[in-house]
Amino acid sequence: xxxxxxxxxxxxxxxxxxxxxxxxxxxxxxxxxxxxxxxxxxxxxxxxxxxxxxxxxxxxxxxxxxxxxxxxxxxxxxxxxxxxxxxxxxxxxxxxxxxxxxxxxxxxxxxxxxx
Amino acid sequence: xxxxxxxxxxxxxxxxxxxxxxxxxxxxxxxxxxxxxxxxxxxxxxxxxxxxxxxxxxxxxxxxxxxxxxxxxxxxxxxxxxxxxxxxxxxxxxxxxxxxxxxxxxxxxx
Numbered sequence: 001x002x003x004x005x006x007x008x009x010x011x012x013x014x015x016x017x018x019x020x021x022x023x024x025x026x027x028x029x030x031x032x033x034x035x036x037x038x039x040x041x042x043x044x045x046x047x048x049x050x051x052x053x054x055x056x057x058x059x060x061x062x063x064x065x066x067x068x069x070x071x072x073x074x075x076x077x078x079x080x081x082x083x084x085x086x087x088x089x090x091x092x093x094x095x096x097x098x099x100x101x102x103x104x105x106x107x108x109x110x111x112x113x114x115x
Numbered sequence: 116x117x118x119x120x121x122x123x124x125x126x127x128x129x130x131x132x133x134x135x136x137x138x139x140x141x142x143x144x145x146x147x148x149x150x151x152x153x154x155x156x157x158x159x160x161x162x163x164x165x166x167x168x169x170x171x172x173x174x175x176x177x178x179x180x181x182x183x184x185x186x187x188x189x190x191x192x193x194x195x196x197x198x199x200x201x202x203x204x205x206x207x208x209x210x211x212x213x214x215x216x217x218x219x220x221x222x223x224x225x
Contacts, residue, residue, distance in 0.1 A: 033211065033213070042217045048210065056211050058212065089156075102163070103160045103163060104149070106158050
């Protein structure tokens with residue numbers, strides 16, 4: 001069964017460093033998403049992406065964040081200068097449509113720890 | 116600001132019980148309401164609801180949406196220990212923005 005993959009599974013970085021989280025969505029999917037979940041808190045939407053453009057972004061997704069689809073398979077989330085409060089589990093998801101029957105498939109997540 | 120509220124926040128039942136989980140929402144440009152099950156890590160999709168009054172079923176799980184009253188319920192009948200998880204409700208807008216609730220932590224005891 002096709003699945004969304006994410007690398008690395010765990011990333012430790014120092015405050016102020018840049019990190020890039022990588023995702024490989026399901027191959028025929030067209031819509032891509034990033035979410036984060038701080039330990040013990042709710043899942044929070046960051047950004048949706050379609051046709052090489054951001055469709056929607058949340059208030060969390062400020063200038064420190066960017067997304068890119070550098071090639072036909074990868075979808076990345078970059079955090080330019082990490083802060084302690086960026087420590088969270090970051091989930092990538094993809095879907096083949098925004099249409100009525102779409103389902104978002106989540107990847108296993110990358111745990112980001114900022115020290 | 117879009118808001119999704121789930122209740123109860125936690126629930127402990129015994130195997131064989133039936134549970135009802137609630138989700139209310141206030142969302143601009145609402146498109147759909149989704150239910151997920153989250154065990155150790157990533158959420159897994161259960162249902163997507165877009166129309167009022169149409170029940171979706173998958174085995175022992177079912178869900179329904181009321182767009183007039185702005186809520187949805189998730190029912191689980193004949194619960195099993197494997198149903199223990201956090202159940203998440205999320206609203207989606209036309210542009211694909213999701214707002215999640217805090218989740219309901221369900222514990223099913225043998």
